[in-house]
Structures are given as structure tokens and as C-alpha cells.
Amino acid sequence: MAASSMENRVVALISRLHDVQAVKFGDFTLKSGIQSPVYFDLRVMISYPDVMVEVSQLLWEKISTSNFKSICGVPYTALPIATLMSAAHNVPMLIRRKEAKGYGTNKLIEGTFSKGDSCMIVEDVVSSGSSVLETAQSLGASDIVVTEAVVLLNREQGGVEKLEANGIKLHSVFTMTDVLDVLSRAGKMEPDMVIKVTEYIATNKFQPNKEILSVKPKSNNILKYSERAALCSNGLSRRLFTIMEQKKTNLVLSADVTSSKELLQLVDKTGPHVCMVKTHVDILEDFNQDVVDSLTKLAAKHDFLIFEDRKFADIGNTVVHQYSGGLYRISEWADVVNAHAIPGPGVVQGLKKVGAPKGRACLLIAEMSSSGNLATGSYTQDTVKMAEENKDFVIGFICVSKISSNPSFLHMTPGVQLEAGQDSLGQQYLTPSEVIGKRGSDLIIVGRGIYQAQDPANAAKQFQIAGYDAYVTRMAEAMIL
């Protein structure tokens, strides 16, 4: 569905704010005294009037249906924004002094108002919500009623909850998640910084009326495979993590060959180096059930799981038939299948209806490796949510980076070669150390890098070493940090 003009304007504004250095990544100390890898300094916008006008308009559109007598900008950054809103929409403004003048009227609140008047607070950024709350308390001391506030950026660190606990509904134009989305998709953020900020937000929430809890839970990347196996409620993901640890491999072979003889030879040669074999049985020119019987025997011989990369993407009733019946009868031999989330939860319910009784499992395609693909941003997040709602059957994702902090979810990344690059049809390649080391994924999926090699068994071994070393290195780094 096409993005709304509001969404487009928000994307453009986030990008512009980054360009004018209003969004910075590094190591900063917030007003609350805690460290943060990201800092949003909207003060710079006074040098860019076009930005100030756009910010004030987007804020106004968020509150245009609310009822209030006046608006009050939280000193100081929000003052020019509130001024523009007041002038553009002919709404009275109040100014809260941070300290009384000590002479003359000695007032804390400047402007004309009556007891009981309602006031909308305007702020640029909300982390804990304390600044908005202080302003509301100051207005309340003059019997001005505050029930709503509007902010440009909600840093998602507990401010909404803290204000709600004090009877104030917070409207926001965009969240830190939106900022990360827009900037990472625009290539303005390194993937490891995206992960760092995401983890920071998730582990640094201000608790209402308490100091910030900066408890840093062990993240996926420093738990050993065996520790994560112990956290899995699904037997297959438990089994996969165990195989990974025992065989010291996070390599998935993508056996995309078109003859069953070649398939079985390739799998037998590379079997010792892989934890999973991924098939596209519909490209086999001579498929018959004997092929899958032989494949199943090899899986037992080399201790790997079988993943049919069917990419289901239809309504539940149809995928029930595609998964259980037809020429391939996939549910009878494939441990794992994958599906697109685009049809909605029905696709998972249909697959689960057939697969769960057989002890099967499913991966959801949350991101893709092909250039220009549309599995990004909120689609990816919605796919993660769908997985969380079906954890008994969905064991993880096809993705290009870590997208969930749930240690029981498996992240599998295709488009892997020993050197970064691309093919002639849009496939983009990353290295094992980038995928496992920097992006925090769990498994690498390799096709042509192995089956087109002179010596596929040796190639598989190289990928196994590269992928597992990246995992060990990432664990070691995380332990040190």
C-alpha cells in the first residue's frame, strides 16, 4: 500500500534532520545523566527555518482534533516551534519561565489565561517525560489544566508511560524506531549502530518515578548455541541449536541443483559441514518420492535438518494443500519450511494445522537479500510480531540482520559469499563475518558459493570455518564489552 503523504513527509524530515546534524550517533550523556549511543539535538533547526516550519506543521497535524485553549512550548528548544504553531493557527501561547524573574510580576507563567483553561504542551524530544511533566506541574500551579502533550520524537524509553501515569496523553510524530528504520534504509546508518541503538532502547527504559534501569540482559549474541537451545520451547529449534554446537557449524547449504543425482551427491559430500540443507524441490527435473527418502537418510547420516524453501504466500486453505499434498507432499519430509507474512496470520495457521502435528516448524521471511525488495521497515516489524504470536510453530526468520532480541528465534541469512558482491539478477552478497559478526544473524545460507565451486566439500568447509569463527569472535567481543 502506498505510504500516506504524512508518512512521506515524516521520512523526508527524518532524513533532513540527519543531514543538518540534528541526529547524532556516538557516546552521549543525556540530561538524566545516563549514557546514550544516540543524541537528538533539535536546537540546530533554528538555523534551518524550513525545518522549523515543517516540524511545527507536523506537530500541529497531530493535535488538530484535540481540544485546548492555548499551547505551551517546553523551554527552550520547543519555544520557536510553539511560536510558529501559535502564529500559523491563531492559537494563544503561554510561556513557562524556568525561574521567576525575581522582580516585576515575578510570574512563572507568561500570557493571558483563566483558571481551568486547558493547555497543550509542545516538546521536541521525550525520553523519560520529566521535562513535559515539570512544565505541566508549573502550569498546574497556576490552575491551568494539562491532559495532552505533543512531541516530535518519542525515544521509546518510558516517557509515554510516565506521562500516562500522570494523566497526560502523549502524541508523537515519530519514534526512535522510525528514525532507525528511515536512516538504515537510506544507508545513513551502519547495521551495527542500528543494533546498538535498538538494544540500548530496549534495555534503557525510564521507570515511572524510579531511576532508569540500565540492566543489560545477555543479548542473543553472547549466549552460546547450547544456552539458546535450552531457551527454545520448539523441539526443532532446540535440535538445530544443539547440532550447531555439536558440529561447530552455522552453515545452511542451499542445494539449488536441478538433478536428484547431483543433489544427493552434493549433500553427501557437504553433509559433515552443515547443520541444515535447504532445497527447492520444484527445480528438480526428475523429482520423485525416492529422492526425499534418500535425502532423509543423509540427514540422519550427517545429522542435519531439511528445510524446503517453498516460500508459501497464500491464504491458509491453499497453503494447507500446497504443504500436505500435490506432487511433493512437503510436510511429510521437510523439517522446516518458510513463508511470506504478506497474507496475514492465516498463512501460519494453515501451515501450523498441517505441520505442528508432525513436529515441523516454519520460518517467516522478514527481510530479503535481493536489491530493491520490499520486505523492510514496518513490514519487517510486523513479521516479527506475527512470529511472536506463533512462537510454538514459527522458530525464526529469513533476514539480513538480527531483528528480534528473543534468544529462541533463529535468524537465517541468505546471500552469502566469502567476498561481498552481487550476481547479475539482483542477489546481493555479504561475507560470513559481516552477517554473523556485525549484523548478529545466527546462520548463513550458501548456494552457489558451494555447489558451483570446483570442490564443493572444501568450499562448504571454508564457509563453516568462516561462519563459526565469526560467531566465536562476536561472543568474545560481547563478553569483553
Ligand SMILES: O=C(O)c1cc(=O)[nH]c(=O)n1[C@@H]1O[C@H](COP(=O)(O)O)[C@@H](O)[C@H]1O
Ligand atoms: O528464503 C531464502 O532462502 C532466500 C531469501 C532471500 O531473501 N534471498 C535468497 O537468496 N534466498 C534463497 O537463498 C539461496 C541463495 O542462493 P545463492 O545466491 O546461490 O547463495 C537461494 O536458494 C534463494 O532462493
